[in-house]
Amino acid sequence: MTAKAISQEERFYQLIDKEEKIEPKDWMPEKYRNTMIRQISQHAHSEVVGMLPEGNWISRAPSLRRKAALLAKIQDEAGHGLYLYSAAETLGADREELIEELHIGKAKYSSIFNYPTLSWADIGAIGWLVDGAAIMNQVMLCRTSYGPYSRAMVRICKEESFHQRQGYDILLTLCNGTKEQKEMAQDALNRWWYPSLMMFGPKDDESVHSDYSIKMKIKRFSNDELRQRFVDATVPQAEYLGLKVPDKNLKFNAKTENYSFTEPDWSEFYNVIKGNGPCNKDRIKTRREAFENGKWVRDAAIAYAEKQKQNNKNGKQ
């Protein structure tokens, strides 16, 4: 290693120590670069695939106001995917390759989006629980050590709090409605509770990338810490709705001010990650078809742009 490379490396670790951000053109260890690309692209894929379970309900939203809000939320998710893909590109990743990895099943995305949305209450539960869990994670990531990722997270968090509130608002309305509506809300909570707890990833002692991420200040809290915070924040919200969290062992510990709770079924988690969840194949098929069916549009736009350039060169308007 040359003298210059050593000083670059030292500089990198100094920046991390001093809580300064790493920026795209800075020297960085390959492991850091690859970890960032993996995490940011998985996050981008999650935003994009995350549109699908909700898209299922746009045409069936119960009112124009609900439909407009749901459309706005889904549009935000498309935007969040775009912020994140461009953040990944600052690390030298190729967007088309990242998308290809999603389409061939090589890249992961949040396992939660492999569950089906069976009723309108599921849209409420997704906003409240899934976006709530995502926010818990993303608020932490606003302070991540990689500048472009951190900036994208700040924007995303600003936009996402409306998502959680609109979800809760849907459930609040259902829970103040008829007996059937309240049962629908309870059923949604029953199905989404454990998958939401899984969103924070495996238990700390089984999490492969955690140590490095904490050391490099990519993450600030462990999976289990975030999961605990989520449970503590969410249980009182469920109580306010008059709904029951589907966990017989849920108990408030007055001394620690934490809830003790039952862990999700981790074999289910790993099974869904492996591709065997209820909707994995359908999600990827939908994404792939959208990409393939849009190819002619992308090609036509390029052809048009090239023709315009040629015309301008030739002095035509």
Place this chain on the structure above:
Amino acid sequence: MENSKNWPLWEIFIRSKRGLSHKHVGSLRASDAQMAIENARDVYTRRQEGISIWVIESKNITASDPGEQDSLFDPSGDKPYRHPTFYKLPDELKNI
């Protein structure tokens, strides 16, 4: 066009209100400048964050090398006399 190509990458700058300069907000892909502006409208100003957009193709930006940060910016480090606080003047002096 056998393999479809990535659309070019554009850097997006938004003026949030009159009196402020355009500020870099991120990047996106678009086939040409006009589409870059339209996409920037949808991606970066969904909540009235801007009143004006600049787009520039990323490949046209020349950036300083972060590895040369020290040598590039060092020369201003030892010139405290460029700052008003460098000059110690008597307290009884007013309006200066």
